[in-house]
């Protein structure tokens with residue numbers, strides 16, 4: 160369960176407040192969506208939760224189960240079960256995708272005091288999961304995200320998620336840049352991972368993805384705050400009317 | 411694979427199971443163990459008597475003694491070069507031992523079956539089959555190579571003396587000579603006389619001249635015409651004794667149409683007094699022959715404050731003496747307090763080719779001044795330089811390279827790519843390319859980049875669960891990939907873990 164209370168965040172080097180009191184709870188097993196205009200702070204929220212440098216938390220708290228996230232290193236948060244599918248996945252030249260995945264999986268296992276996966280086991284699992292996402296052997300060998308198309312990068316994020324089996328998955332615009340078929344693959348990938356112990360926070364601009372991944376709750380974020388929370392119908396409303404009315408409601 | 415080696419290796423006393431285990435339990439510089447062996451030393455310092463003594467200990471013929479003395483007399487007239495971007499205290503050449511050997515070497519060798527001379531074999535510790543690792547590492551052709559079929563013959567040089575060579579019989583069947591240089595001087599004088607000093611002349615430079623006078627041992631390789639050496643050859647150098655300089659000499663001759671891949675690994679114990687290492691490697695390559703020479707140099711780099719470590723002054727040169735001769739130098743330089751090293755290619759034969767792939771990592775107080783020289787003398791010659799320099803801590807890392815196209819080297823080409831990566835803001839990277847083109851049909855291309863380790867990449871890795879050091883090691887390994895791929899597979903795996911080890915403590 161993810162619990163965010165009154166989270167205020169500013170940029171470290173600039174006097175710019177981005178999150179202005181975010182309150183959000185995602186119980187175990189639920190899927191929540193966040194929608195909101197460009198620049199409202201959705202990616203910032205996901206970065207701050209995963210521990211990226213450059214932000215300063217001025218107020219509030221965030222926890223994942225009994226872990227106080229804001230006190231932890233990024234890798235500790237990952238080992239505790241937090242996963243962020245990046246809006247802009249990072250390229251790492253020269254590092255094979257498989258090597259990267261394996262290093263990540265074993266780093267987390269090690270941090271949790273579990274046995275490392277043997278390369279045989281690892282390869283078996285990875286091939287299976289890659290196949291479901293239609294990621295071929297060639298892409299597994301290539302350097303991480305280098306020269307991947309936009310859609311390939313996003314599918315690769317989902318592969319990482321499937322391998323790491325996190326408890327809390329944050330998907331930052333994983334649907335943008337996907338063609339119709341890729342969207343279905345990604346949604347199937349996500350749905351396959353849905354379980355009573357696992358929660359999702361899906362950041363998206365479009366209702367389309369939510370047709371495939373049915374959210375329990377939809378939040379609207381604007382100007383650093385959650386301004387409205389509702390059921391799946393809220394996403395439909397945004398799709399139809401835009402944010403105008405909602406923004407007007409809160410002034 | 412390790413099993414295969416240990417079954418056949420013949421090693422004398424002094425390297426044993428205990429050292430193997432010690433290595434595996436070491437901390438950050440994991441080769442820093444010190445093997446307790448009774449040593450026999452020549453008195454400190456160098457003079458004609460010492461030179462004679464070394465020659466006598468190796469049971470050398472008169473001509474060899476004379477050759478050494480000639481070098482020694484020359485050396486006395488020379489001064490240490492100071493042009494490199496290196497700062498170190500004055501070396502007192504009379505305060506070193508020039509000869510040390512395990513006492514047990516005087517008696518008959520005995521076979522120890524537990525020894526794996528590739529103590530460096532980190533993959534074994536990882537417990538993964540080699541082939542899978544190759545796949546994971548994305549090694550080219552890994553799918554096709556039966557890993558079990560790969561063999562490596564090893565010559566181990568412990569302080570001044572070669573302690574054993576593996577697979578001798580199998581090599582002899584192919585006509586390959588692989589032995590210590592002292593043995594070659596006794597057993598194959600015609601080859602040694604013909605080629606020793608023919609690539610790196612006695613008078614070449616201060617350190618090479620000193621080496622010519624006092625070299626104690628090293629490896630000798632001869633590949634007969636038309637022969638593809640049936641396995642990789644490897645020399646494993648270790649400086650163990652205290653205050654001892656190591657001066658090994660390697661001579662490799664690839665006769666017409668032959669091929670050999672040669673690996674060199676180096677380690678030394680942790681000492682707080684700096685130790686001198688001045689080696690010479692000469693490679694002669696005849697018509698249509700090809701030599702690959704790979705080094706993983708992991709001499710002790712000194713501690714975080716710069717105390718101790720190896721001063722590494724090495725002269726390595728390959729002479730592509732005839733048409734279509736080919737040489738490829740690959741080096742991974744992670745150790746040494748001071749590195750002064752420029753493996754070079756003389757491209758004399760028409761259409762001969764030289765390649766140089768280098769990773770140089772300098773952390774803490776390490777200083778590296780390294781690069782290559784490509785001397786194009788023949789027509790249609792080609793050379794390629796790929797250098798990856800990584801600096802961390804307060805280290806200084808200099809790439810120094812010369813590309814020279816002589817008037818007769820028409821239609822020749824060089825491509826140089828020189829990338830530097832900085833970790834932290836207290837280290838330095840320098841690129842010093844010298845280019846001379848003395849004909850109008852040749853082309854030289856030079857590309858250089860300097861960058862800092864990318865924060866977004868590190869965050870991405872950490873968000874997936876790697877700690878900061880692991881993330882840096884991964885990103886740096888990616889940066890070096892082109893060079894790592896040029897290494898034989900066994901070495902590539904080892905080099906990757908070395909990159910991680912040598913960057914420990916460089917972040918945070």
Ligand SMILES: Nc1ncnc2c1ncn2[C@@H]1O[C@H](COP(=O)(O)OP(=O)(O)OP(=O)(O)O)[C@@H](O)[C@H]1O
Nearest residue numbers: 170177195196197198199200201202203204213246
């Ligand atoms: N490092 C930074 N430097 C300057 N401004 C920043 C930085 N990080 C975020 N911002 C600003 O904070 C605001 C929120 O950005 P954020 O990326 O979180 O928005 P978003 O809701 O994810 O938008 P989008 O829907 O376009 O992805 C924007 O105005 C952005 O320009």
Ligand SMILES: [Mg+2]
Nearest residue numbers: 201202203246
């Ligand atoms: Mg965003």
